[in-house]
Amino acid sequence: MSADRSAPLLEAQGLRRVYRLPRRALFAAAPRHVALAGADFALHPGETLGVVGESGSGKSTLARLCMGFERPDAGVVRLFGQDLSRLSRGALAALRPRFQMVFQDPWGSLDPRRRVGWSVAEPLLAQGVDRAGRRRRVDEALRQVGLAPADAARWPHEFSGGQRQRLAIARAIVTRPALLVADEPVSALDVSVQAQVLNLLMDLQEELGLAMLFISHDLAVVGAVCDRLLVMRRGEVVESGPAARVLSAPETPYAAALLRAAL
């Protein structure tokens, strides 16, 4: 892949994250949960990297660290060549338009008490885009996700689940990011609508040259959209490689077991 020769957009080295659990007894040490035990990967421009694993494998923790929502206990996340943990709050905010996230539940991205145009435009407010500019960019983003500019005046509850996920994607691309982190973006959707949203993500990726970190427990879904895969288990990357290879000839027993279990 030609993308592999370019410098990585997002790079993780030795990422480790440990959560402290509630203390069980007064003088006992608080138990710890190692959510990430040292993960490495690199994502190149225009590439889709799938992260698969069962619940508790650390894939969502990985997404939060890459978004700078949390800091790693060890290791580095380098985004556009900059170490995320060393960035000041302001510097991180300035970088934010270039990397956005889509969540499993689109309600998390839409304010139920505001017209959807407002929610889609919100990331632009922090950037200081003026009213006319926001309007233009929202129109553009709505068209890109297959909705109409007039939809901006409607309320979130007027849309179906698939349309709400389109709105969440519009909000994520309105700042014209280079990187999209998608955490189980189609898991809550009906099968017939799931394919629409996956196609949309592939369209946007080609049109906008987006790189995507695509997190999912569904091997069929990652197989359909991803170039390379990371297979995670208990906070560790147990296998990685081209998606077609991992899905057809897994090298580790765990990846093979995951594949067999994929009904």
Place this chain on the structure above:
Amino acid sequence: MLQATSLSVRLPAGEALRGVDLSLAPGERVGVVGESGSGKSMLGLALMGMTPASARLSGRLTLDGRDMTRARERDWRALRARRIAMIFQEPMAALNPLRRVGTTVMEPLRVRLGLTRAEAGARALALFNEVGLPDPADRLRQYPHELSGGQRQRALIALALACDPAILVADEPTTALDAEVAARIVDLLVRLSRDRGMALVFISHDLAAVARATERLVVLYGGDVVERGEVGAVLADPRHPYTRGLIAARPRPAPRAPGAPRPRLAAIPGSVPPLADLPAGCRFAGRCPVERPECAARRPAPRPTPHGLAACHLLEEGAP
């Protein structure tokens, strides 16, 4: 054993089920597939006599030859658990978090079957063994939060089996679980159905899970049975445009040559409309790729296919 004939459920918002036929023989495993809004959960609830108070049933539902269509709650209570039992998607919600799981499983044994505490304890232990819970004696003393998702679902299956039901209705029993755990739960349900000669109604949006769990398939869309037949045959050679669309839309691995665009998935346009907005004729009208002008107004009758039935106007002309 169980027979639904032209069973309809009308809710204030619209018709959730429209003339569903379903029959179950002892030990038979039937899959009900549909997306949200298809009426699949309403069908499960109707089979259990648990439709909401605002729902109006019509048609006919018989259980062991008894007409249950207008049965009262008291009559249902005599049959539930003993003849027909149900498990749900979210096992945490169905287990009392403040009680040990053993206590929850022993309750129907003591209340319904009148067993003593010791007898019920022994029986619960045997049930936990049967559903494959490791160290069953320890599990009985634990609280729901101490069990994993898969173990909780197993505990719930044990609870559903407590009174030896002839029919088990499983509504999305694997949806909240990881793939590996889900596959094991499916295999467990199949084994239990075989060992006990217990009929299984497996309700799911997941075609692959249904294919693994059942012998016969019923595809629901907008409250209508659009296609039915032997599960493998229907999945290999679907005849209804909706069934075809569902199977074609499933994501599959698609390697991309360097620089080449990635193949797109065969999506079904639009989304399932809310009950009140369903077309009066074929429910799939508005999303169907081979729709004719008359489809939205006229309801198609089920027609025989090589492996069952399908309800589509185009089949009437022998088209697809």
